[in-house]
Structure formats: structure tokens, C-alpha cells
Amino acid sequence: MPAAQQPEWPDREALAEAVAELGLAPSLVLPEECDTLRDRLATVARGEAVVLQGGDCAETFDGAREEQIDAKFRTLNQMAAVVAEAAVMPVVTIGRMAGQYAKPRSHAHETRDGVTLPAYRGDLVNASAFTPESRTPQPGRLARAHRVSATTLNLLRALAAHSRTEFWTSHEALVLEYEHALTRGTPSGPYNLSAHTVWVGERTRRPGDAHIDYVARIRNPIAVKVGPTTTPDDALALVDRLDPEREPGRLTFVARMGADAVRDVLPDLVAKVTAAGSPVVWVCDPMHGNTFLADGGFKTRRLDVIVDELRGFFEVHRALGTHPGGVHTELTGDQVTECLGGTYPVTPADLPTRYETACDPRLNRGQSLDLARALADLYAEHQLSRR
Ligand SMILES: O=C[C@H](O)[C@H](O)COP(=O)(O)O
Ligand SMILES: C=C(OP(=O)(O)O)C(=O)O
Numbered sequence: 001m002p003a004a005q006q007p008e009w010p011d012r013e014a015l016a017e018a019v020a021e022l023g024l025a026p027s028l029v030l031p032e033e034c035d036t037l038r039d040r041l042a043t044v045a046r047g048e049a050v051v052l053q054g055g056d057c058a059e060t061f062d063g064a065r066e067e068q069i070d071a072k073f074r075t076l077n078q079m080a081a082v083v084a085e086a087a088v089m090p091v092v093t094i095g096r097m098a099g100q101y102a103k104p105r106s107h108a109h110e111t112r113d114g115v116t117l118p119a120y121r122g123d124l125v126n127a128s129a130f131t132p133e134s135r136t137p138q139p140g141r142l143a144r145a146h147r148v149s150a151t152t153l154n155l156l157r158a159l160a161a162h163s164r165t166e167f168w169t170s171h172e173a174l175v176l177e178y179e180h181a182l183t184r185g186t187p188s189g190p191y192n193l194s195a196h197t198v199w200v201g202e203r204t205r206r207p208g209d210a211h212i213d214y215v216a217r218i219r220n221p222i223a224v225k226v227g228p229t230t231t232p233d234d235a236l237a238l239v240d241r242l243d244p245e246r247e248p249g250r251l252t253f254v255a256r257m258g259a260d261a262v263r264d265v266l267p268d269l270v271a272k273v274t275a276a277g278s279p280v281v282w283v284c285d286p287m288h289g290n291t292f293l294a295d296g297g298f299k300t301r302r303l304d305v306i307v308d309e310l311r312g313f314f315e316v317h318r319a320l321g322t323h324p325g326g327v328h329t330e331l332t333g334d335q336v337t338e339c340l341g342g343t344y345p346v347t348p349a350d351l352p353t354r355y356e357t358a359c360d361p362r363l364n365r366g367q368s369l370d371l372a373r374a375l376a377d378l379y380a381e382h383q384l385s386r387r
């Protein structure tokens with residue numbers, strides 16, 4: 001099957017060894033935990049709870065530090081508290097954490113000063129420094145991704161137990177060698193035991209392709225990103241393929257339309273998927289459709305535009321009487337300067353100060369809480385309008 005966005009591993013023998021090693025590595029989560037998350041997501045599908053999913057665009061091995069993990073965890077939980085109070089509903093909190101190490105890219109290569117090298121595809125594949133050694137895909141990184149995921153998850157489990165909260169992990173199922181090696185057979189079928197839930201990205205969601213075939217076979221709750229070119233027929237094909245039993249909590253669509261498209265494109269998708277009897281969870285990713293290049297070459301996003309896409313998402317669901325199931329966002333607990341705006345605004349001139357992301361621009365801690373307050377207002381309005 002065609003598989004888009006796969007690394008070109010130069011050393012197939014080393015790759016086979018790495019995959020064999022990974023196949024023997026302990027799983028990171030239990031199938032029963034994945035089932036419990038599916039139950040939680042089923043409450044979202046019924047309109048009784050809300051999803052808050054977030055974390056780095058690309059986690060890095062060097063970024064797996066106690067302070068950074070703790071700051072992300074606390075930021076997500078503070079956001080969840082703000083939203084839960086306004087929505088008067090429980091929040092299902094899911095980190096893009098403990099495994100979000102692989103990136104699809106717009107271009108397979110990058111050219112600087114006349115030198116062309118493979119693009120950085122995430123720490124699971126290569127390193128971001130612009131040298132031939134760094135950019136060559138290294139199979140040894142697969143096992144390292146598993147180890148760093150395990151240490152990250154260990155701290156997350158301790159933090160969650162200490163604050164008596166549930167916290168789930170997720171990443172994009174992108175590099176198929178990695179995902180396959182951590183997929184394990186159980187009496188109730190295969191599970192990807194590297195995370196509680198995984199998603200298929202906008203660039204790899206074609207129904208005939210390997211990524212959709214893969215997630216069709218695993219028993220985890222799964223998600224698919226759907227961008228502005230998605231047709232209702234595309235969405236219905238995904239529903240039939242990925243959730244033939246119409247099982248609440250099994251399938252989430254993460255709409256990442258862009259603020260200028262969400263009000264035009266989303267209504268038809270939601271209406272037709274709903275009419276087909278699908279209990280899919282609808283989540284809004286207001287980040288990926290709103291990226292642009294600022295002066296100086298910094299990829300960035302504006303918080304007011306991000307909030308506008310969220311508002312459009314709520315308008316669509318209010319008009320159709322469907323449930324706005326939550327938000328999927330890229331954020332960090334640190335005060336980086338990667339996205340513009342906020343109560344303590346980041347201006348274009350501030351961007352170089354702390355631009356640290358390995359891939360896409362993230363909301364900083366303050367902007368994340370701004371987003372949570374905007375989301376809280378939207379849920380409060382939504383609840384009022386339903387009464
Ligand atoms: O996270 C999403 C994509 O990987 C990212 O936007 C691609 O970025 P690029 O256009 O710089 O390749
Ligand atoms: C690659 C990503 O998004 P999308 O597939 O929606 O472009 C991402 O979530 O980082």
C-alpha cells in the first residue's frame with residue numbers, strides 16, 4: 001500500500017535490527033487503559049464531556065526534562081479546570097506527549113545556501129541540525145523514542161496519580177515501522193500500546209493508503225485530522241472504514257480548517273456524517289489551518305485568528321444541534337515567543353526572543369490559558385443557548 005511521508009532509511013539492515021529490538025520492548029500502556037479512554041470519549045460523543053488535547057508540535061529527546069514535562073502537564077490541567085467549570089462537564093485531558101516524535105513535512109528536502117539535505121522529520125527519524133550526519137535517518141532513534149517516551153510517561157503517571165487526575169497520551173501514527181513494532185496482539189485484537197490513542201494526519205489520511213489501513217486494524221480509540229479539502233464523501237468513507245460498528249468513542253475527527261474556511265466547509269461534513277448515523281467526536285484543531293510566515297522567516301500563528309476558528313467551530317455545531325467536542329492544540333508550559341497576541345502580547349518583534357519549537361509554533365503558557373478562557377466562554381454560551 002502507498003505510505004506517504006515515510007523516511008528514506010539508508011541502512012535497511014540497521015532498520016530491521018532496530019525494529020526487532022523495538023518488537024521486544026515492553027509496551028507503554030495497557031489495552032484496558034485504551035478501552036477506558038474509549039469509554040471517556042464515548043461520553044464526549046454523547047455530548048456529556050469535552051476533550052482537551054495538546055502539547056508540542058514535535059517533542060524532542062532533549063526536551064524530555066522534568067521542568068518542561070511538569071509545566072506542560074500543569075498548563076493542560078489548568079486549562080482543563082477553566083473549561084470544565086464553564087462547560088459544567090468533565091474534561092478528558094490528552095497530551096501530545098510521550099511519543100510525539102515524528103513529523104510529516106511539506107517538502108522532503110531543505111536547501112540552505114545552495115546545500116540540499118533531507119528535511120528534519122522529528123527526533124524519531126533524524127536531528128534538526130543542518131548537517132548531512134544529522135539529517136540522515138538513523139534507525140537507532142526508534143528505540144530511543146521508545147525509551148524517552150517511557151521516561152516521560154513515567155513522570156506523567158506520577159504527576160497524575162499525585163493530583164488524582166486522569167491523563168492520556170497520544171501522538172500522530174506516522175512512521176509505520178515504529179507503530180507496527182509497538183502494536184501487540186491481545187485476545188480482543190491488536191492494540192497500539194505506545195499511546196492510549198493515535199491519530200492520522202491531514203497529509204496521510206487517504207482511504208486507500210497504509211496509515212488508514214493501519215488504524216482500521218487497531219482497537220485503540222483513533223482520530224483523523226480533516227482539513228479544508230475534505231469532502232463529505234471522504235469523511236463518510238473514513239467513517240465506514242474506521243468505525244463500521246458506529247461505536248461511540250472509537251473515532252474522532254479533528255477539524256483543522258483555518259479560520260477563513262471553517263464556517264464554509266465544516267457544516268456539510270458534520271451534517272452528512274451525523275445523518276449517516278455516525279457518533280464521531282468532533283474536535284477543533286485551530287492551529288494548523290492558521291500558520292503563516294512572519295518577517296524573519298518565523299512560522300507563526302495569531303491567537304485572535306485561532307480563537308476565531310474555534311468560534312466558527314462552535315457556530316457550526318450550534319446551528320446543527322451537534323456537540324462541539326473539544327480542542328486539539330499545540331502548546332508548551334514555557335513562556336516561548338512563537339505565536340502572536342495574548343493578554344501579555346507577543347509581537348512580531350518579540351518572535352526571535354524565545355523561538356524554540358522544533359517544528360510548528362506553540363502557544364506559550366499565558367496564551368494557552370487565554371485560549372482556555374475563550375473556550376470556557378464559548379462553552380458557557382453554548383450551554384445557555386441549549387437551555
Ligand atoms: O505539524 C504539522 C506539519 O508537520 C508542519 O506544519 C509541516 O511543516 P512544514 O510546512 O514546515 O513542513
Ligand atoms: C502534522 C500535524 O497536523 P496536520 O496533520 O493537521 O497538518 C500536527 O498535528 O502537528
Ligand SMILES: [Mn+2]
Nearest residue numbers: 057330359360
Ligand atoms: Mn504541528
